[in-house]
Amino acid sequence: MLKMSSQLDTIISAYKTLAKIPSIAGGKLNNAANRVNAKWSVRNLDKGKTTKYVTTYRLDEALNVTDQCEFGSDVSNELLSATSPRETFKAIIREEKTGKDTKKQYLEVWNKHTLAQCIDLTALDMHGDVYADSEFGSLDWNQDETAVVYVAEKKPPKSEPYIKRKPEEKPKADGSGETAIKKGEEYLYRQDWGEQLVGKHLSVIVVFKLATETLTVLDGLPESWTPGQVRFLPDGSGVVGVAWETEPRRLGLIFCTNRPSYIFSLTLDGTMKKLSGEGLAVRSPRYSPAGDLVWLQRKAGGPHHACHQLVILKKDSTEVKTITDIVDTEVKTTGGDSFFGLYNQALPAKCFSTDGRRLVLATPQKNEVRAYVVDIDSGKITDISNKSSPCSTSVLDVRCDTVLATCSSLTTPGQLYIARLPAQGSEADIKWVLVGSNMAAPADVATSTSEYLQLEHQDSQDSIKSFTALYLAPKAEGKKLPLIVWPHGGPHGNFVNAFSMEAALFSMLGFATTRVNYRGSIGQGEACVRSLLAHVGDYDVQDCYLALTTLLQQKELCNKNIFLYGGSYGGLITAHLAGLYPHQFKAMVMRNPLIDLATKGHYADNSDGCAVEAGYDFSEKGPVSDEHLLTMRRCSPIAHVHKVRAPTALMLGSGDKRVPYFQGLEYARRLKANGVTTRIYMYEDNHSLSAPASEMDNLINGAHWFMEHLQL
Known part of the structure; x- marks a missing residue:
């Protein structure tokens, strides 16, 4: 008992230390690019x-910090904020709790001196909650600073039971336009x-005019469209945005860039145009200073995430042209x-050079x-990443030919950097200047070894044979380290060399980790992404096992203390590994595993992802195919559950809509029936288990599960 208490105390202490490290949630430059507002x-x-909270930094001509606000300003109840083009106003969508399960939302407009306007959106009852998520959410000003636009939940029609005692109805003559109450539809x-995105059904576009303090819900889109990511047209006559089809049914959007959608324009008086083509999945429309419109697109359907084109619709043109095409394997940059x-x-909300001829972005x-600069006319790509040390560079904002970015690595928390964009053709000469970092990593993490692994299957006939992995290990001090094999979820995601609380926690506790970017991961070419289709439970498992055997040969690792850790699709891979190599692994932790x-x-x-990954087109038309069901079962780790011997802890979310929690419960029942030590944690949370209480509990208990099963 004393040993268990000591282990828990160590884990809790490490977690508390790491929890104090802030991460960069966003950053903006002012128009003169001499002031940085960073959100942490x-x-x-x-x-x-x-x-x-927000901190402010003032910069000199050389981009060095001359002044930093002493204290941060808490903005926890701000859902969205946007500064007007000439920086006369700032609009804020604010949410305040009014009770245990009640809240109010407000639209505030501030000038430089005071709160100019505050609209109680909840009391007006023109629409539901304002959308502030990454898929639909937006808040944008028109160029003359007279109006803002945002997206909100469409107000549902009122309904009541077929039989209800009430006062006699009188005809309305007030011109309110309120729709008639519908009977018998309250349970529709x-x-x-x-x-x-739970609770988000249909959205509407709302325009607020400052002079009259009026809100208008724009009409003109098909009823089956759900709009989002809206922004004003350059002349303010309407908006441009993305609209997703809702028929025949909605499929999940989070992490899924493959949903059928359109780029559209909509005038304030209700005239709509489709700007993108058919059969596409589109996102992130951005206007250049020259009035050209760019966005990201790929074919609809297929893997949930994949390579995108960057396309442009020139001002006064109707032809969409490709700037950067989908890359099958690789192409070369200017360097x-x-x-x-x-x-x-x-794309960054502001991503263009001053003349509109270059676009700045970052991608895995x-x-x-x-980070890259893309020449819009030639399509040439120049790498402008921070190369002072191995790290990830993410672009936050571009103003006045100045780029604001965040850089971090597995051993260094996020830091703000800024750089002047060199002249066209000389972008590779960019010089990054450190703006600020709020806290360093603990010494145990900062001194850890971080390496990139490039791995390949020898003597393989597969079209794609290579993949990558990240290796992080604390100072060994002459001891052989335990190793955690850790595939990512998705499956079409990836791990990058950026600060991770989970990876840092394991390093502080003395574990080495290998985070595997198996075939099917993004960032290695479209062919790599699609190579996994029809090979799930095969290529990915082979890759993780090759990473393990390679590290056992090359590093000072204890082959008696090999552990498995994975969430979602990463859980599918770990479950496969535990079943196929039952004597290799000491214990396993899975979060909402598939x-x-x-x-x-x-x-x-x-649900389309299950079909696509198993190797066939998704369709709900016609009869259910026994062959398809058998194919999906055979590539699933449930087929090997009877072989598993590794003690297993499962962390499940009762509100998970991506991988329903009963998947984990079924697995646990079968493990227990076969005599495997099993523990289940159930959280009132969604797939990510990222709510503060859920995260704290599942990380501490997961780490403790490994430490309990270490063979000393």
Whole structure:
């Protein structure tokens, strides 16, 4: 008991230390690019929530910090904020709790001196909650600073039972336009957009005019469209945005860039145009200073995430042209480096050079996020990443030919950097200047070894044979380290060399980790992404096992203390490994693992992924195919559950719509029936288990599970 208490004390102490390290949640430059507003996020353990705050830095001509505000300003209740083009106003969507389960939302407009306007959006009852998520959310000013636009939940029609005693109805003559109450529809099923978008069914575009303090819900879009990511047209006559189809049904959007959608324009008086083509999945429209519109697009359907094109619709043109195409394997940048295509979920809100001829973005590339300048006319790509040390460089803002970015690595928390964009053709000469960092990593993490692994299957006939991995290990001091094999979820995601609380926690506790970017991961070419289709439970498992055997040969690791750790699709891979190599692994921790594609497909918000990954087109038309169900079952780890011997802890979310928790429960029942030591944790949370209380508990208990099963 004393040993267990000591282990827990060590884990809790490490977690508390890491929880104090803030992460960069965003950053903006002012128009003159001599002031930086940085938004930070930090875990507030006593409040049981995340605190967000803003710090301000003033810069001189050389971009050196001349003044930093002494204290941060808490902005935790700000959902969205946007500064007007001439920096006359700032608009804020603010949410305040009014009771245990009640809240109010406000639209505030501030000038430089005071709060100019405050609109109680909840009291007006024109729409539901304002959307502030990464898929739909937006808040944008028109150029003359007279109006803002945002997206909110469409107000549902009122309904009542067929039989209800009430006062006699009188005809309305007030011209309110309120719709008639519908009888018998209060229990009508309304599908939402799934994981982390629960309660979002249909959205509307809302314009607020400052002079009259009036809100207008724009009309003109098809009823089956859900709009989002809106912003004003350059002349303010309307908006441009993305609209997703809701028929025949909604499929989950979070981490899924493959949903059928359109770029559209909509005038304030209701005239709509489709700007993108058919059969596409589109996102992130941005206007250049020249009035050209760019966005990201790929074919709809297929893997949930994949390589994108960067396309442009020139001002006064109707032809969409490609700037950067989908990259099958690799192409070369202007400096001769390998470039594997665009996999970013969005473009920076401000991403253009002053003249509009260049665009700045960041995208995953193998083991890093790298920053690039794209020449819009020639399509040439130049790497402008921070190369002072191996790290990931993510672009936050571009103003006045100045780039603001965040850089971090597995051993260094996020730091703000700024740079002047060199003249066209000389972008590779960019010089990054450190703006600020709020806290260093603990010494145990900062001194850890971090390496990139490039691995390849020898004598393989597969079309794609190579993949990558990250290795992080604390100072060994002559001891052989335990190793955690850790595949990412997705499956079409990736691990990058950026600060991770989980990886840092394991390093502080004396574990080495290998985070595997198996075939199917993004950032290595479109061919790599699609190579996993019809090979799930095969290529990915082979890759993780090759990473393990390679590290056992090359590093000072204890082969009696090998552990498995994975969430979602990463859980599928760990479960496969535990079943196929039952005597190799000492223990296993899984978070909301995907255990059986055949049953997940019936209930998950992204059921199409089960079909696509198993190797066939998704369709719900016609009869159910026994062959397809058997194919999904055979590539699922439930097929090997009877062989598993590793003690297993499962962390499950009762509100998970991506991998319903019964997947983990079924796996646990079968493990217990076969005599495997098993423990289940159930959280009132969604797929990510990222709510502060859930995160704290599952990380501490997961680490403790490994430490309990260490063979000394």
